[in-house]
Amino acid sequence: MDRERPVIAVLTSGVALGVHVPGLLLARRLDESGVPVRVDVLERCLPADKRERIPASKRSFHRDFRVALAGQRLSRGNTTALEDDEVERLLREWEADRVDLLVLLSGFWLPAAHRYAARHPGVRIHACHVDSVLSPSFTSAAAGVPAARRAAGTFRDIWLLEEHAGGVARTIPVSPAPPVAWSRRAPRYLVHGGGWGMGTYAGRSQEMSRHGLALDIVVYEPADVTGTDPDGGAGRPIDGHRYFMLDPDWHPWHDTGFPPFGRIRRDGTADFRRGRHHHDAFHLTREATAVVSKPGGGTLMDSLAAATPVVLLEPFGEHEAVNARLWERLGFGISYDAWADSGWSRALLEPLHHNLLRARGRAASYSDLLIEETTR
Template structure:
């Protein structure tokens, strides 16, 4: 079996899980390649992405309004580029297409129709179909066209399957740093910066993932700031995002591993992640047994993710945690819930291999 993992570089909540899936498949002897949809957009369309990312980061209301424009990437791929890609798939004997971004569905279905025996998995990192799937007409219920794989499907008081971020055991509560990790996903979206400042004033030590250098205040106190290399473009670079801590003089020494994204080290050691409930964030939470203090969601699909995490006892809404006195005991209880459920989540990569 050869697997093509199809992602979107502007949605790190699906691109990083795609990189992780390819890595986990390689560990169990399955050949896999990762293809990024933006590589096949017209250059003019690709050139608009940096400005959109900056606008969405700076104003969450703009980001929420911009979801209505998500369908623009579902059409208009460069035909010569797509045809060349499908020829490479055929040469590599690709017989399974794992679609993590719905913008790929028309191309995946086209390739499957032309090659007998090819399967298409629409792999959803969210608990319901995200805008890339709904805008592509692939929100589920396509008998014969593809099989829907739900990573956040609820089962036996936990999650049915996942893509393991790491094979390492989760750290015990006593091994944690006592720090909180605040971030806004790959685009740095949401209200996390204001909440990080509020938590620092309340006496917590916070690790903050900045999106741009202007996010870093002059006085940091006990807070630490990190960032993804702003020049990194996943449609040109096949590795995990370069990541590093911002030094007092503003310099960043970016590093990255080959097993998983470097930011996971912070998640694994934290007592909680303070973030909007993106699918990739919840995958990190499950793999690390680190609870999530849930901030305002990015759209209806993330709102459903938040309700699932609360129902399972893996996370708590920010306002509810504040009403509970920002209790560490509450976070420890959530950590123990995840720790108990974690072994029951099957590895999607292992399922594919066997």
């Protein structure tokens, strides 16, 4: 890291890959342009007992969407108290790196960010929202913003899904590769439930399978896959579909690389790989006819980057419900029920692809805006 230049700190949270992966993408785009940047993951500052309970919570949320929704409601009153010694250690690291801009993708970082900015009044804070309205971490008890900081112009909200000119105002670039042409896309559908495998995607994938649709299904744990055979061939589809998963032994606070991701073989094993420039799952989004998923902000960012329509499943909370309404209003997505009522029409999805293609070229790059600011 070039210690002669101020550093941008990108602050993510590992409990939501829809927050963490956009942060990694932003850091990677900055690093590729020579801008000094570091990534800090919230959970590294949590008490060890709280951090150790996260995997069990994720399994519970995955297995019962009602539990996930209840947990989200409880998080609004959560202050997510960080270990004071860990926060102080981190602040000293920021001072040593001369961090002058904190980009927060989780509102739970705000107390630590304000503490650092109080010591260094010139420090700027960007609250980078991957959803179209405030997500629970930014409406929690921990997420207040001093009025003086807003008035001084050192705090700024960055809305990636802000509606603008028939599309969204800005995004974080995922890949320089252009979208795959509609005529070259195989009639396959990518089905997932976000990083925690939450929601109704499993039941919907069974329904789609019964109607003969070819699916790429991202599962959360090996038990989610049916039709595996310890003696089966590694390259053949399982039940006519392809299954993928994240490495269940990896957690975002282990490192700041993209999530290990791989295809599940017929014997139930997987070969996990890690993309250097973006998350590996994006390759599936680029090639799919549509993504069938709950409307998380990270999923919608991938949808725009790949010009791949989203078939919208039940949202995880009100912020995702607003995301879904935005994607439908812009002509980028369609509700699952409406698509099913059409007879699973592929033709119905093609105009959505072209709408996304046009909007993709109009969205400003948030990373480019930061690069311009640092090189003036």
